[in-house]
Amino acid sequence: MECSDARMLLVVLMIVVAGSRQASCNVVQFIFGDSLSDVGNNMYLTRSLARPSLPWYGIDFGNGLPNGRFSNGRTVADIIGDKIGLPRPLAFLDPSLNEDIILESGVNYASGGGGILNETGGLFLQRFSLYKQIELFRGTQELIRNKIGAEATDKFFQQSFYIVALGSNDFINNYLLPVYRDSWKYSDDGFNEYLMMTLEQQLKLLHGLGARRLIVFGLGPMGCIPLQRVLTSSGDCQEKTNNLAINFNKAAEKLLQDLSGNLPNTSFRFGDAYDMVNDVISNPDKYGFDNSDSPCCTIGRIRPSLTCIPVSRLCKDRSKYVFWDEYHPSDRANELIADEIIRKLGLSQLNTTNSFSQSTAPSPAPFS
Numbered sequence: 392m393e394c395s396d397a398r399m400l401l402v403v404l405m406i407v408v409a410g411s412r413q414a415s416c417n418v419v420q421f422i423f424g425d426s427l428s429d430v431g432n433n434m435y436l437t438r439s440l441a442r443p444s445l446p447w448y449g450i451d452f453g454n455g456l457p458n459g460r461f462s463n464g465r466t467v468a469d470i471i472g473d474k475i476g477l478p479r480p481l482a483f484l485d486p487s488l489n490e491d492i493i494l495e496s497g498v499n500y501a502s503g504g505g506g507i508l509n510e511t512g513g514l515f516l517q518r519f520s521l522y523k524q525i526e527l528f529r530g531t532q533e534l535i536r537n538k539i540g541a542e543a544t545d546k547f548f549q550q551s552f553y554i555v556a557l558g559s560n561d562f563i564n565n566y567l568l569p570v571y572r573d574s575w576k577y578s579d580d581g582f583n584e585y586l587m588m589t590l591e592q593q594l595k596l597l598h599g600l601g602a603r604r605l606i607v608f609g610l611g612p613m614g615c616i617p618l619q620r621v622l623t624s625s626g627d628c629q630e631k632t633n634n635l636a637i638n639f640n641k642a643a644e645k646l647l648q649d650l651s652g653n654l655p656n657t658s659f660r661f662g663d664a665y666d667m668v669n670d671v672i673s674n675p676d677k678y679g680f681d682n683s684d685s686p687c688c689t690i691g692r693i694r695p696s697l698t699c700i701p702v703s704r705l706c707k708d709r710s711k712y713v714f715w716d717e718y719h720p721s722d723r724a725n726e727l728i729a730d731e732i733i734r735k736l737g738l739s740q741l742n743t744t745n746s747f748s749q750s751t752a753p754s755p756a757p758f759s
């Protein structure tokens with residue numbers, strides 16, 4: 392498979408037949424993230440303590456077996472990609488990944504337990520932090536360069552879409568746990584600044600590697616995940632944790648605006664669904680849910696049940712629960728989150744055949 396000049400190819404495609412896809416260079420996505428976006432990397436990290444490798448993970452996806460997603464169904468990035476017409480990338484560690492598949496559908500580097508900071512998630516023993524994910528991405532670029540040459544490679548990576556979705560673990564599995572040094576070294580604001588400084592470096596690295604169209608997902612109301620609630624005597628959301636997410640989102644939004652304004656030909660955007668998810672949690676009925684405070688999958692009445700396993704009991708109707716397990720939203724909640732991000736950012740259906748000329752397209756171009 393060759394990734395030749397896109398405009399020439401477009402002409403050829405229009406003259407000959409539509410759909411000779413293997414000859415073209417698809418617009419694909421590269422996804423960097425944590426368990427909210429993992430589609431299988433941790434399944435292959437055999438020493439990781441965060442692996443969705445047992446039923447009932449994946450029960451509402453494909454053949455219903457565990458597939459590497461920390462959910463009963465799809466991730467937010469799955470749904471956004473589907474809705475704007477981008478192929479779903481395989482996990483970086485999937486053994487079937489090769490150059491052709493990368494050119495066809497991109498790569499997903501997301502890893503459960505990973506954070507913006509290298510030190511985040513150390514308790515899980517194995518995970519890819521964002522720096523590590525970028526390092527792996529660099530390796531992917533080398534592979535592609537050897538396959539299709541420097542010029543086509545630059546073009547391929549510049550026309551791709553990028554998602555960066557980390558941060559929850561930097562709080563939940565770092566700052567908020569006293570076993571981590573960061574928890575006593577920093578104040579709330581100091582830690583947020585440290586995260587933003589690190590994220591800025593990482594986004595600039597990605598820009599240097601060709602990323603031009605990128606979205607950073609914000610954090611949800613982390614203080615309302617079932618695990619955080621069960622740690623309080625009242626069962627209420629932890630306001631302190633929610634405020635950390637709100638401050639992260641504010642700072643990240645500003646960072647993305649600044650970067651996008653300063654880097655040429657670059658659309659780096661911030662998308663969050665905090666307010667919507669908060670409303671879903673406070674008024675589940677309004678959105679067709681009947682539970683927004685406990686996991687659908689629990690080990691009997693034992694809480695917190697840190698993971699979902701075969702002996703766990705499932706709720707009767709999985710589409711009526713906001714949360715699938717102690718940490719992660721259900722497929723249906725993810726769909727609402729994806730729709731909210733699509734709405735907020737005005738993302739629209741991407742037409743594969745004309746997407747190459749998008750730099751000249753006005754506002755309807757996705758991610759612009």
Ligand SMILES: *[C@@H]1O[C@H](CO)[C@@H](O)[C@H](O)[C@H]1NC(C)=O
Pocket residue numbers: 509522523526
């Ligand atoms: C983070 O980890 C990467 C390797 O994945 C390393 O290259 C980098 O120097 C580390 N950065 C910091 C700040 O520790």
Ligand SMILES: *[C@@H]1O[C@H](CO)[C@@H](O)[C@H](O)[C@H]1NC(C)=O
Pocket residue numbers: 655656750
């Ligand atoms: C921006 O993109 C246009 C069109 O692709 C290109 O001609 C121009 O050189 C780019 N500018 C920079 C600064 O990269």
Ligand SMILES: *[C@@H]1O[C@H](CO)[C@@H](O)[C@H](O)[C@H]1NC(C)=O
Pocket residue numbers: 739740741742745755756757
């Ligand atoms: C995609 O194609 C449809 C119909 O073919 C068109 O209406 C729409 O404007 C196109 N979108 C973009 C972003 O070019």
